[in-house]
Each structure stands twice: as structure tokens, then as C-alpha cells.
Amino acid sequence: MHDVEISRAVEILRPARRVLAFTGAGVSAESGVATFRGAGGLWEGRSIEEVASPEGFRADPIKVWRFYEERRRNVARARPNPAHTVLATWQDRFERYTLATQNVDGLHQAAGSRDVLELHGSLWRVRCVSCGTERDDLLVPLPQLPPLCAVCGAMERIAVVWFGEFLPPDVMAAAQAAAETCDVLVVVGTSAVVYPAAGLVGIAAEAGAKVIEVNPEASALAHLADVTLRAPAGEVLPLLDAGLREG
Numbered sequence: 698m699h700d701v702e703i704s705r706a707v708e709i710l711r712p713a714r715r716v717l718a719f720t721g722a723g724v725s726a727e728s729g730v731a732t733f734r735g736a737g738g739l740w741e742g743r744s745i746e747e748v749a750s751p752e753g754f755r756a757d758p759i760k761v762w763r764f765y766e767e768r769r770r771n772v773a774r775a776r777p778n779p780a781h782t783v784l785a786t787w788q789d790r791f792e793r794y795t796l797a798t799q800n801v802d803g804l805h806q807a808a809g810s811r812d813v814l815e816l817h818g819s820l821w822r823v824r825c826v827s828c829g830t831e832r833d834d835l836l837v838p839l840p841q842l843p844p845l846c847a848v849c850g851a852m853e854r855i856a857v858v859w860f861g862e863f864l865p866p867d868v869m870a871a872a873q874a875a876a877e878t879c880d881v882l883v884v885v886g887t888s889a890v891v892y893p894a895a896g897l898v899g900i901a902a903e904a905g906a907k908v909i910e911v912n913p914e915a916s917a918l919a920h921l922a923d924v925t926l927r928a929p930a931g932e933v934l935p936l937l938d939a940g941l942r943e944g
């Protein structure tokens with residue numbers, strides 16, 4: 698990554714009025730959040746797909762509940778990094794600013810971000826498997842057994858999107874609308890090989906938005922990006938922010 702690329706990204710962002718930031722696991726990883734796929738993609742000998750699925754929960758709700766208990770404890774130790782902080786301050790910099798994330802750890806909110814579009818749900822909410830009632834739940838550690846819904850008495854589950862499930866349609870629609878109307882899309886810490894990431898970037902690029910990619914790893918996005926910054930988000934975003942402040 699060179700200064701000239703940072704400068705180009707700053708020049709793209711400076712006049713922007715409507716900005717969409719879209720983040721993925723890389724931003725969380727810089728805060729020490731273990732990636733979703735642990736050692737070999739297995740958890741206690743089972744594939745993540747098997748655990749994090751409606752079928753998995755039906756077959757063994759206590760095991761699935763314990764899996765999320767472990768994730769919550771891991772996330773509870775993590776703190777927002779400078780990338781989270783910059784992305785939170787940008788909500789006061791741009792005329793219209795949307796932050797959409799694939800992360801379920803709540804670190805954007807911990808850094809002060811409001812109205813985050815959580816495309817994959819949140820570890821900090823639970824939802825009744827029967828009537829769908831949701832509530833915030835910040836307990837760490839979690840109780841040993843899934844709690845029961847106060848409305849109907851059925852079991853509650855963690856309100857994240859599982860394999861084989863659709864993304865929350867209202868959240869997805871809001872993210873797509875932001876992608877269609879933004880001047881600049883900043884994609885941070887996601888390789889964007891899976892939908893909706895790939896979809897949002899495509900929508901924004903097709904609608905004429907400039908695309909800035911921040912990712913230390915090579916990704917399939919590069920051909921859509923106007924600027925690609927191959928470095929950790931926690932280093933790059935403060936540099937971009939400093940550049941904007943100078944302007």
C-alpha cells in the first residue's frame with residue numbers, strides 16, 4: 698500500500714455526500730474475535746454448517762446453544778479497534794451514511810455506531826423459535842439451557858442468520874437501497890465472495906458509485922474497486938480519516 702493510494706481514496710471520499718460502509722469478518726478479526734470457522738471449520742467434531750443451522754438446533758438445541766455461549770464469551774473479551782472507531786465517527790461526517798455489516802459481534806455499536814444494518818443478525822439478541830418474538834440479551838455467560846419465550850413458552854435461539862436461512866428482508870432491503878444511492882461504497886474486511894457482499898458491491902458499482910476496498914488479502918472484488926488498499930483496516934481507516942480531516 699502506498700501513500701498515493703491513500704490519497705486517491707481520500708480524494709474519492711472528500712466530496713462524497715452519501716457513503717455506504719460495508720464490513721466483514723476481517724474487521725472483527727483485528728479485534729481478536731475468533732473467525733467463524735475455527736480449527737478446520739469444526740466445533741466439537743462437527744462442521745459449523747451442522748451446528749449453525751435450523752436442522753442442527755432441532756436435533757440438539759443445547760449443543761447449538763453452547764456453541765453460541767462460547768462465541769459470546771470470545772466476543773465479550775474483544776474491544777473495538779481503530780477501524781470500528783473511524784467508521785462510527787463517519788456517521789457525523791457525511792450527509793447520509795449507512796453502515797452495513799456481516800458481523801454479529803456488536804463491536805460497531807460498542808464503538809458508538811448507531812442504526813447498524815446487521816445483515817447476519819446479532820449474537821446479542823435472542824428470538825423465539827415459535828412465535829418469532831425477539832429481545833436483547835446481553836448475558837455472559839449464557840444460562841446452560843436455551844431460555845423459554847415469555848410470550849408463548851417455546852425455546853429461544855440466538856438471532857443470527859444460520860446456514861439455509863434468508864437474511865432479514867428489511868435489513869437487506871435497506872442495505873440494497875443504500876448501495877443503489879451511495880456516491881461511495883467502502884468495503885472493509887470482507888472478501889465479498891458470498892452474497893450479499895458480492896451483490897451489494899455489484900449494485901453500487903452498476904449505479905455509478907466509486908468503490909474503495911480495504912482488505913489485507915486479495916479478493917474477488919479488485920476488478921470492481923476504484924482503489925484497493927491491501928492493509929489491515931485498523932491501519933488504513935485512521936489514515937483515510939486523517940486525510941479527510943486535513944482537507
Ligand SMILES: [Zn+2]
Binds near residue numbers: 825827846847849
Ligand atoms: Zn414465543
